[in-house]
Amino acid sequence: MDGDTRGLGSRVMAGLGQPPRRLFVVGGGAAALALLVDRGLRLDVPPPPPxxxxxxxxxxxxxxxxxxxxxxxxxxxxxEVLAGPEAGATVRRxxxxxxxxxxxxxxxLTNAGVPTTVIDAAAAARPAPPTTSTGSAAGTPAPGSSPTATASDASGPDDPVRTREELAARLDALGPSEWTAVARASAATRDLLAAAYAQRLAAAVLLGRDVAVLESPSxxxxxxxxxxxxxxxxxxxxxxxxxxxxxxxxxxxxxGLSRLEVAVSGTTSTTPGGWALPFPVTSAADARRLATLTLASAVGAGLELGGPNPSPTSLEDVARWSANVQALAVDWDLPLTAFPGAAS
Structure with a gap:
């Protein structure tokens, strides 16, 4: 009877078609698998994407x-203006x-890795309404400009622009937020945008708008x-x-320069002493050369006048001064440029 009992397990396993040793192997593998699952390994789920x-x-x-x-x-x-009756070479330029x-x-932006989709989305967005200038404007108007126009009467970003006067108002719609943002930018961006804004104001002057210097000196x-x-x-x-x-x-x-001098200095225009001409001027040809040389030098000096760490008011003060000089220089075959004084 004891012998039958000792062989019972073997006979049962043989009847099931499983040798006894395989049960041990299968049981050991299941234990190992259970241990791995318990430690976080999931065999039925793919790994998450990076x-x-x-x-x-x-x-x-x-x-x-x-x-x-x-x-x-x-x-x-x-x-819009070019499509109407007030189209002209100036607006086209x-x-x-x-x-x-x-x-x-x-x-x-693209060179810095900004996707074109991001740039296009920004271009399609509507900018905030214009704000007033960082300081009260003062000074006499430039030739042909309106003596009563100020930045505060500029049209909103969604208002239609059909006339040169309305376009000039839009060009002059630069307020404290723009100048503050430019002043806080890196030097390369600051120079680029300060030059672009000065050109924008000069364009307003050429369209007949009074872009006066700030009443409170920077x-x-x-x-x-x-x-x-x-x-x-x-x-x-x-x-x-x-x-x-x-x-x-x-x-x-x-x-025009004399009026600008009075506006920036607050005193009557006087001939400065001790300033030497860059070359002798004894003819009309010499005079024209002097005119173009001095005006071109002044236009290119706008960024230099602001200094290495300009304040928002300093940037605006220089830009408004430069705008009037740029507009006067056009009469001497010195047309406006996209970024006056800056290397784009």
């Missing part, structure tokens, strides 16, 4: 995208400059005055050495 990398914003990305949106609206406004600025800014006003006085003296010489049409043009530019 995390999608997050794009790091480019330097000054938000500011540049905002500038792209604003320029896009300006180009649309210029196109301004649209070409704004398109060039758009091309450069979009290139900066920290760089002494440098602006020092740059303006030699211009006045130079054009006194230009006018004296010119004849005919060139003399009339020189006298008109001299009058």
């Amino acid at each position: 995390p999608v990398p997050t794009r790091r914003p480019a330097p000054d990305e938000a500011l540049l995208l905002s500038a792209v949106a604003g320029l896009t609206r300006l180009v649309e406004a210029e196109t 301004l649209r070409a400059l704004n398109r060039e600025q758009l091309r450069v800014l979009r290139g900066r 920290p760089v006003r002494p440098a602006i005055v020092a740059r303006t006085q030699p211009l006045v003296y130079a054009f006194e010489v230009v006018a004296a050495q010119s004849t005919g049409e060139q003399r009339r043009a020189a006298e008109s530019t001299l009058a």
Whole structure:
């Protein structure tokens, strides 16, 4: 009986078709599998996908995208004016400059890794309504400009623009938020946008708008005055050495520069002493050369006048001064450029 009992297990396993040793092996594998599952291994679920990398914003990305949106609206406004009765070479030239600025800014963004879909979305967005200037404007209007126009009467970003006057108001719609953002940007972006904004204000002057200097002088006003006085003296010489049409043009530019000097200095225009001409001026040809040289130098000095760490008011003060100088320079075959004084 005992012998039958000892062989019972073997006979049962043989009847089931499973040798006794295989039961031990299967049991050991199940135990190991249970241990692995208990430690977190899931054989029935595929591994999760790797995390999608997050794009790091480019330097000054938000500011540049905002500038792209604003320029896009300006180009649309210029196109509206060109389709109406007030189309002309000046507006056509301004649209070409704004398109060039758009091309450069979009290139900066794409080179920094910003997807074109992000840039296009910013261009399609509606910018915030314009705000007033960072300081009260003062000074006499430029030739042909409106004596009562101010930045506060600019049209909103969604208002239609059909006339040169409305376009000029839109161009002059730069407020504290824009200048503060530019002042906080990196040096490369700050220089690029400050130059673009100065050109934008100069365009408003050419369309007949009074872009006056700030009533409250910025920290760089002494440098602006020092740059303006030699211009006045130079054009006194230009006018004296010119004849005919060139003399009339020189006298008109001299009058504009004299008004600008009074506006920035707050005193009557006086001929500065101790300023030497860059070369002898004894003929009309010399006079014209002096006119173009001094005006081109002044236009290119806008960014230099702001200094290495300009405040928002300093940037605006320089831009408004530069806008008037740029507009006067157009009469001397020095057309507006997209980024005056900056390397785009």
